[in-house]
Amino acid sequence: GAGGVSAEQVAEVARAVTPRALGLAADQGIDLAAVDAAFAQVAVVGGHQELVAVVDGYLARLDQDGPEPDPTEGRSMSIATHPDGSVSGRFELDAVGGEKFKAAVESLVQADRPAGDDRSRAQQQGDALVALCDRLLAAGGLPVLRTVKPQxxxxxxxxxxxxxxxxxxxxxxxxxxxxxxxxxxxxxxxxxxxxxxxxxxxxxxxxxxxxxVVPPHLRRANEARDRHCVFTGCAAPTQWCDVHHLVHWIDGGETSLENSALLCERHHTKVHHGFRVERQPDGRWRTWRPDGTEILVPAPL
Known part of the structure; x- marks a missing residue:
């Protein structure tokens, strides 16, 4: 092969020279030398992904009347649970399924970008996937499992x-x-x-x-008052938030508007691990780290 063409690219071009593809090309009078030259040019200049798209397009036009394979047959997902309870996995999706997945996750990634967010892209996507599950479970529309709603x-x-x-x-x-x-x-x-x-x-x-624990009317009151996650710098919308007890009910805290606040999943977790939020008499919320220092967000210019 020509310099700059990888083994993966050669394998990609090989899809276009199978006996069936060559037979279809011969029937249609296609100049195979010109096609090969075009593939080589794309491989060198455009890179692997562009070559994949070009080969796919060529094969689709070569056999326009042939049956299109069902892309959903290639979908798969495997999930592994580790000894500490954490979960990892791998999935394969077709182009349409993948686009749906990316659109759903990206919408949550872009909507949850509080000031000072230092999460990596991978962490943001992981949080978005959990948030997507939270919303589906909370909506109550998932199929029942053995007479019980998923929970x-x-x-x-x-x-x-x-x-x-x-x-x-x-x-x-x-x-x-x-x-x-x-x-x-x-x-x-x-x-x-x-x-x-x-x-x-x-x-x-x-x-x-x-x-x-939190009745619906109290949640509505929290949503009307707080309007979003009250953790400093966060503007996660109400539908992503839990109602947090400032003094936990197990410690005698009342389930009331005065003793509650809206917190998104990530910041609700932080508050249960040493962070603290407190509502001031003027209605503003302030947030403190476990070491007692306050989290401050610079005022807009």
Missing amino acids: VVVTIDLDDLADPATGPGAGRMGSGAMISAARARWLACDGQIGRIVFGPDGTPLDVGRSHR
């Missing part, structure tokens, strides 16, 4: 939930993954709470009815 379930001892000092491994999620008490408190801040009494051998003896 995130955590089981934790009441004493561990009430003790801020409880370390990692206090709560067990539905998948079996273990999380810290702080993470469980974060989930319990704006979730549904159910009581289960276990016997000495671990057998459930009594199951109480689940109840919503």
Whole structure:
């Protein structure tokens, strides 16, 4: 091959010289030498991705009457759960499916760009994917799984939930993954709470009815007052936010407008790990780091 043409590009061009493709080209009187020269030019000047597009276009025009393969047949996704409960995965999508996925994720990435955001592009996309799942689960429109709506379930001892000092491994999620008490408190801040009494051998003896910690009318009041995440520098919209108890209900805090605030998932997590938000008498919210220093955003010029 010519200098500057990689093995991958040669393999790409090979798709255009299969016996079937050569037969179709001969039937249509196509000048194969000219086609080969064009491919070589694109490979050297345009790069691999442009070559892929050119070869795809050539093959599509070569066999316009042939059956188009179903692109969805190539879709796949694999998910691996690691010992610490974290998840990684890989997926393959066709062009249309991939465009839908990118559009959904990018819309959330672009809408969640608070001042001072130092996350990498990969972190922003990861947060956006979780936010997408949050919105789907909260909307309640997903199919029912064995008579129960899809949900995130955590089981934790009441004493561990009430003790801020409880370390990692206090709560067990539905998948079996273990999380810290702080993470469980974060989930319990704006979730549904159910009581289960276990016997000495671990057998459930009594199951109480689940109840919503934050009633709908209180959420509406928070949305009307706060209008977005109250963490300094963040403007995440209300539909991305949880209702956070400033004094947690497990510590005796009231479920009231005065004791609540809207926080997006990322900043709600921070507040349950040492950060603090506080509403001032004039209605402004201020935010402090775990070391006691305040987060300040420069005023616009």
